[in-house]
Amino acid sequence: MDNFQFWSPTEFVFGKGTENEAGKYVKKHGGTKVLLHYGGGSAIKSGLIDRVRKSLSDNGIEYVELGGVKPNPRDTLVYEGIDLCREEKVDFILSVGGGSVIDSSKAIAMGVPYDGDFWDFYTGKSPEAALPVATILTIAAAGSEGSGDSVITKEEGGLKRGAGSDLIRPRFSIMNPELTCTLPPYQTACGATDIMAHVFERYFTNTEEVEITDRLCEAVLMTMIKETPRVIADPSNYQARANIMWAGTVAHTNIVGVGRQQDWNSHGIEHELSALYDCAHGAGLAVIMPAWMEFVYKHNVMRFAQAAVRVWGCKMDFENPEATALEGISRFRSFLHSIGMPINFEELGAKKEDIPALVEKFGIGDGRTGGFVALSAADITEIYNIAANASL
Amino acid sequence: MDNFQFWSPTEFVFGKGTENEAGKYVKKHGGTKVLLHYGGGSAIKSGLIDRVRKSLSDNGIEYVELGGVKPNPRDTLVYEGIDLCREEKVDFILSVGGGSVIDSSKAIAMGVPYDGDFWDFYTGKSPEAALPVATILTIAAAGSEGSGDSVITKEEGGLKRGAGSDLIRPRFSIMNPELTCTLPPYQTACGATDIMAHVFERYFTNTEEVEITDRLCEAVLMTMIKETPRVIADPSNYQARANIMWAGTVAHTNIVGVGRQQDWNSHGIEHELSALYDCAHGAGLAVIMPAWMEFVYKHNVMRFAQAAVRVWGCKMDFENPEATALEGISRFRSFLHSIGMPINFEELGAKKEDIPALVEKFGIGDGRTGGFVALSAADITEIYNIAANASL
Numbered sequence: 001m002d003n004f005q006f007w008s009p010t011e012f013v014f015g016k017g018t019e020n021e022a023g024k025y026v027k028k029h030g031g032t033k034v035l036l037h038y039g040g041g042s043a044i045k046s047g048l049i050d051r052v053r054k055s056l057s058d059n060g061i062e063y064v065e066l067g068g069v070k071p072n073p074r075d076t077l078v079y080e081g082i083d084l085c086r087e088e089k090v091d092f093i094l095s096v097g098g099g100s101v102i103d104s105s106k107a108i109a110m111g112v113p114y115d116g117d118f119w120d121f122y123t124g125k126s127p128e129a130a131l132p133v134a135t136i137l138t139i140a141a142a143g144s145e146g147s148g149d150s151v152i153t154k155e156e157g158g159l160k161r162g163a164g165s166d167l168i169r170p171r172f173s174i175m176n177p178e179l180t181c182t183l184p185p186y187q188t189a190c191g192a193t194d195i196m197a198h199v200f201e202r203y204f205t206n207t208e209e210v211e212i213t214d215r216l217c218e219a220v221l222m223t224m225i226k227e228t229p230r231v232i233a234d235p236s237n238y239q240a241r242a243n244i245m246w247a248g249t250v251a252h253t254n255i256v257g258v259g260r261q262q263d264w265n266s267h268g269i270e271h272e273l274s275a276l277y278d279c280a281h282g283a284g285l286a287v288i289m290p291a292w293m294e295f296v297y298k299h300n301v302m303r304f305a306q307a308a309v310r311v312w313g314c315k316m317d318f319e320n321p322e323a324t325a326l327e328g329i330s331r332f333r334s335f336l337h338s339i340g341m342p343i344n345f346e347e348l349g350a351k352k353e354d355i356p357a358l359v360e361k362f363g364i365g366d367g368r369t370g371g372f373v374a375l376s377a378a379d380i381t382e383i384y385n386i387a388a389n390a391s392l
Numbered sequence: 393m394d395n396f397q398f399w400s401p402t403e404f405v406f407g408k409g410t411e412n413e414a415g416k417y418v419k420k421h422g423g424t425k426v427l428l429h430y431g432g433g434s435a436i437k438s439g440l441i442d443r444v445r446k447s448l449s450d451n452g453i454e455y456v457e458l459g460g461v462k463p464n465p466r467d468t469l470v471y472e473g474i475d476l477c478r479e480e481k482v483d484f485i486l487s488v489g490g491g492s493v494i495d496s497s498k499a500i501a502m503g504v505p506y507d508g509d510f511w512d513f514y515t516g517k518s519p520e521a522a523l524p525v526a527t528i529l530t531i532a533a534a535g536s537e538g539s540g541d542s543v544i545t546k547e548e549g550g551l552k553r554g555a556g557s558d559l560i561r562p563r564f565s566i567m568n569p570e571l572t573c574t575l576p577p578y579q580t581a582c583g584a585t586d587i588m589a590h591v592f593e594r595y596f597t598n599t600e601e602v603e604i605t606d607r608l609c610e611a612v613l614m615t616m617i618k619e620t621p622r623v624i625a626d627p628s629n630y631q632a633r634a635n636i637m638w639a640g641t642v643a644h645t646n647i648v649g650v651g652r653q654q655d656w657n658s659h660g661i662e663h664e665l666s667a668l669y670d671c672a673h674g675a676g677l678a679v680i681m682p683a684w685m686e687f688v689y690k691h692n693v694m695r696f697a698q699a700a701v702r703v704w705g706c707k708m709d710f711e712n713p714e715a716t717a718l719e720g721i722s723r724f725r726s727f728l729h730s731i732g733m734p735i736n737f738e739e740l741g742a743k744k745e746d747i748p749a750l751v752e753k754f755g756i757g758d759g760r761t762g763g764f765v766a767l768s769a770a771d772i773t774e775i776y777n778i779a780a781n782a783s784l
Contacts, residue, residue, distance in 0.1 A: 001569075001634040003407025008400060014651065015395025177393075209631035212615045212639045219607035226603055239601035242393040246651065247604045255647065259406065259638065 001210055001259040008253040010146050011172040014246065016238075018174045019136050022052050022094065023059030029132060029171040031092025034063040035085050037105045038096040039070070043138060048179065052096055052136060064088045069097060072153045072160065072274050072281070073104040078118060081108035085131065095135045098191075099142020099151075099281075102135050106150035106168040109133045122152055122161040130167040136174045139183060140245040141191030141282060143198055143252025145173035153275055159361075160275040175249070177241035185232050189339040190282025192228040195248040196221060197285040201264050202257035204296070204303060204372045214306075216256040221311045223247045225335065232339050265370035266292045269380060272358045277350055286341035287348050290333040291387035294326075296373040301325050337392055345388040355384045393602055393651035400645040402538050403564040406638065408630075410568045411528050414444050414486065415451030421524060421563040423484025426455040427477050429497045430488040431462070435530060440571065444488055444528060456480045461489060464545045464552065464666055464673070465496040470510060473500035477523065487527045490583075491534020491543075491673075494527050498542035498560040501525045514544055514553040522559040528566040531575060532637040533583030533674060535590055535644025537565035545667055551753075552667040567641070569633035577624045581731040582674025584620040587640040588613060589677040593656050594649035596688070596695060596764045606698075608648040613703045615639045617727065624731050655764035658684045661772055664750045669742055678733035679740050682725040683779035686718075688765040693717050729784055737780040747776045 011029075013021060026034060034056060036049070043049050044067070056063050066081050084090070085108060095105035109131040111118030121127050135145045144150065148169045153160045180188070203217045223243055230240035250256060269292065270284040297304040305321045308314040308328025317324045333343055342348040359381050368374035375383070403421075405413060418426060426448060428441070435441050436459070448455050458473050476482070477500060487497035501523040503510030513519050527537045536542065540561045545552045572580070595609045615635055622632035642648060661684065662676040689696040697713045700706040700720025709716045725735055734740040751773050760766035767775070 001407075001631060001638070003410065005403065005405050007403040009403075011397065011399040011401075012650075013397050015393075018395065209635065211618055212612070212635045212642065215611035215615050216608060216642070219611040220604070223604045223607050239393060242651070243601065243604045246393070250604065250608070250647065255642065258404075259634070 002207055002261070004258040006254060006258045007166050008146060008169065008255065010170045010253075012146070012175060012249065013172060014175045016176060016178055018176045019048060019051055019179070020055050022136060022174060023055035023057070023061050025172045025174065026056065026061050026092060026094060026134065027059050029092070029134065031061060031094075031132065033088065033090050033092065034061055035081065035088070035090045035093045035108070036063045036065045036096065037069065037081065037093060037101055037108070038067050039101050040067050042182070043096055046182065048136075048138070049096060052094070063094075064090065069101045069104045071100050072278060073100040075119060075152055075154045078104055078107040078111060078152060082111040082118060085112045091131065093131055093133045095133065096138065098137070098139035099144040102133070102142070102144035102170070103150040103152060105133050105135070106144070107152050107163070109168055110163070110165070119154065121163040121165075127165050127167055130165070132171045133168055134172045135170050137245070138179045139187065139191050140180055140241070140248035141194045143195065143248050145170055145175065146249040146253040151271070158275045160271040173249075175245055177238055177245045180241050180245065181236045181238065183235065185235060185340055187280070188231055188235065189228065189341050190280040191248070192224055192244065192339060193282040193286045193336060193341055195244070195251045196224050197266060197289050198251040199256065200289060201267060202260065202262045203307065204263050204300075205260040206300075206372060207260040210260045213256055213258060213260055218310050220247050220251050220256060225311070228339050261371045263370050263372035265372075265375055268362065268369065269383060272361050273348070273350055275361070276354065276358065277348070279348055279350070283342055283348055286336040287344060287350070287387045287390070288383065290329055290336070290343070291383050291390060293329045293332070294386055295379065295383050297325050297329065299373045304328055333390065334392060343392065344390040350388070352388045355381060355388065358384055394599055394653070396650040398646060398650045399558050400538060400561065400647065402562045402645075404538070404567060404641065405564060406567045408568060408570055410566045411440060411443055411571070412447050414528060414566060415447035415449070415453050417564045417566065418448065418453050418484055418486060418526065419451050421484070421526065423453060423486075423524065425480065425482050425484065426453055427473065427480075427482045427485045427500070428455045428457045428488065429461065429473065429485060429493055429500070430459050431493050432459050434574070435488055438574065440528075440530070441488060444486070456482065461493045461496045463492050464670060465492040467511060467544055467546045470496055470499040470503060470544060474503040474510060477504045483523065485523055485525045487525065488530065490529065490531035491536040494525070494534070494536035494562070495542040495544060497525050497527070498522075498536070499544050499555070501560055502555070502557070511546065513555040513557075519557050519559055522557070524563045525560060526564045527562050529637070530571045531579065531583050532572055532633070532640035533586045535587065535640050537562060537567065538641040538645040543663070550667045552663040565641075567637055569630055569637045572633050572637065573628045573630065575627065577627060577732055579672070580623055580627065581620065581733050582672040583640070584616055584636065584731060585674040585678045585728060585733055587636070587643045588616050589658060589681050590643040591648065592681060593659060594652065594654045595699065596655050596692075597652040598692075598764060599652035602652045605648055605650060605652055610702050612639050612643045612648060617703070620731055653763045655762050657762035657764075657767055660754065660761065661775060664753050665740070665742055667753070668746065668750065669740070671740055671742070675734055675740055678728040679736060679742070679779045679782070680775065682721055682728070682735070683775050683782060685721045685724070686778055687771065687775045689717050689721065691765045696720055725782065726784060735784065736782040742780070744780045747773060747780065750776055
């Protein structure tokens with residue numbers, strides 16, 4: 001196990017009706033003037049935003065609002081949010097939504113006290129300060145409610161890049177699984193895929209003897225395999241929604257990934273797809289991650305066999321561990337298909353002829369990237385090709 | 393899943409050499425005048441306390457010292473610590489040791505800003521303030537480095553009682569597995585037993601459909617089953633020590649126990665043993681917990697069968713799930729025996745004739761207690777009897 005530092009100071013408030021405590025928790029965590037940041041449509045129509053407004057007012061918390069966050073959140077709205085916070089002397093950002101809204105909030109939070117361009121934090125610079133951020137989560141997916149990460153898309157040029165700092169870990173996150181019971185199956189499945197991908201990015205590692213985090217990763221994956229089909233079959237299943245929601249947080253606070261090298265190439269390779277086609281991140285991952293696995297599994301056949309046996313319930317083929325490894329990958333792709341995810345470029349709406357442009361935008365040049373297997377531009381091209389042509 | 397609130401704001405600093413960063417982290421978390429609280433013997437002889445003193449001095453942190461914490465930490469030293477902190481205007485408590493030292497620190501932390509007797513917090517009162525506490529952990533066991541719990545023994549009358557509050561969750565915990573590599577096998581096994589007991593207290597629940605926390609509990613248990621025999625065989629095995637250390641923390645921050653009713657009778661029943669005989673808490677748990685399981689398993693045979701199959705690797709007997717449930721309990725006791733733990737009163741050094749006194753001291757009267765099965769005084773008597781007479 002490698003040395004590590006782990007800090008997840010977020011207060012999680014989980015369960016039915018908890019969004020009505022938003023004002024109480026803003027006050028507890030020191031907020032007095034809030035930016036209420038959200039997407040649009042459903043959070044307003046469902047009455048959620050009204051309930052949050054009421055809770056803030058009931059607790060004497062002033063607020064200004066900025067809606068309109070889109071999936072794959074844009075830098076343009078972040079700049080608008082930074083200006084608004086400065087003008088209105090906002091001291092706390094409350095995000096109501098999924099990963100896109102939360103990530104947009106985190107970007108604004110870093111931008112407000114910073115003299116330069118907030119985009120600096122998405123190109124390698126570490127922030128020295130940030131406004132406090134909190135969340136009311138409406139979809140189990142990105143894990144941003146418990147992470148120190150944020151991903152933003154630069155509208156000009158469609159660059160999608162990530163930032164990370166403990167300073168943007170939410171102060172509190174309100175998580176009511178009821179709010180996710182109205183999500184359609186496709187969005188639900190995209191979220192589930194993202195959660196599983198967050199675990200697999202950590203699971204495939206070159207760090208040896210990390211049994212505790214291996215087992216914790218497997219715990220989250222097995223939960224997702226059990227619970228996701230239940231919510232696809234019955235979107236209003238509260239218990240399954242609750243299990244998935246907590247799994248999504250545990251998957252990405254990094255408690256299951258500490259002390260081990262992680263990979264994260266699948267996320268990077270996918271980001272180019274959702275930046276170019278504006279597809280859902282989870283759908284892109286469903287196409288990319290099994291393809292990545294097929295490309296890299298020979299690097300450590302026994303680790304892939306372990307996943308196949310422990311997570312997917314495959315029988316170990318002791319004469320041919322490689323067959324077991326491949327069976328695990330095949331079960332993953334079949335599972336994704338069974339919950340309604342695309343498994344190749346055509347189903348995703350991506351085009352093979354764009355592959356050179358995707359690789360170019362990935363921007364790796366002559367270098368290599370990734371913690372499990374360091375990939376070159378040629379390797380990434382090959383992974384896009386496998387993804388393009390995949391079938392069950 | 394039940395509604396829950398979960399807050400684990402501790403910054404964990406894990407790995408080789410991390411104790412040398414103690415001063416840096418005290419400064420980061422706002423301490424200026426520290427009470428350095430520890431046990432005695434090994435932490436001084438090994439040079440650990442000297443390294444911590446140096447780190448504090450190097451960072452310009454003033455400190456006063458209070459050593460002498462014993463296993464099953466006493467109220468008498470807590471009173472001494474409270475007086476010392478007030479006299480010296482201490483604003484931060486740094487505990488160097490295991491659960492006993494940390495729990496003593498937490499008691500002092502609550503006592504300093506409180507007008508009344510700190511013991512009030514161990515008989516039901518909630519604290520409104522506490523000095524910040526941090527830890528440098530020297531044994532994987534109690535999980536106190538990541539929990540909001542503390543257990544103290546009142547010297548007069550030998551009462552052992554617990555307190556809990558988010559206010560006493562450590563601000564940071566420095567965890568260097570190297571510091572545990574010199575622990576003898578018996579203490580190591582006591583710690584491992586305590587870790588497993590913390591998980592089982594949460595695992596046996598009446599809350600239905602809690603797959604994510606079931607799986608996380610099982611992950612910790614399977615890790616302990618793999619790694620504990622490795623450190624018993626080779627105490628200097630750093631990797632196994634590291635896995636156990638992180639497992640011990642994960643077991644007791646409550647991340648694996650949120651949203652579900654928990655039991656905790658085995659801990660209460662054991663506390664009377666360690667209060668009366670001053671035996672190690674883990675050793676007492678090794679005798680009590682399998683006995684408790686044998687007494688209660690009929691309450692939910694399928695849950696015990698699940699543990700047997702998923703954790704202990706038993707084959708499910710579909711014609712006779714009860715046989716599978718009992719096999720799991722039997723494997724637990726055999727495992728404890730294999731790592732050198734006592735499995736009955738004689739091996740622990742307890743006496744059957746004390747059972748009425750133990751039950752009397754438990755103080756339940758005509759009531760019932762426990763989250764999985766509500767036990768009466770007669771039930772507790774029977775569990776002590778099973779524990780007294782247990783064999784492999």
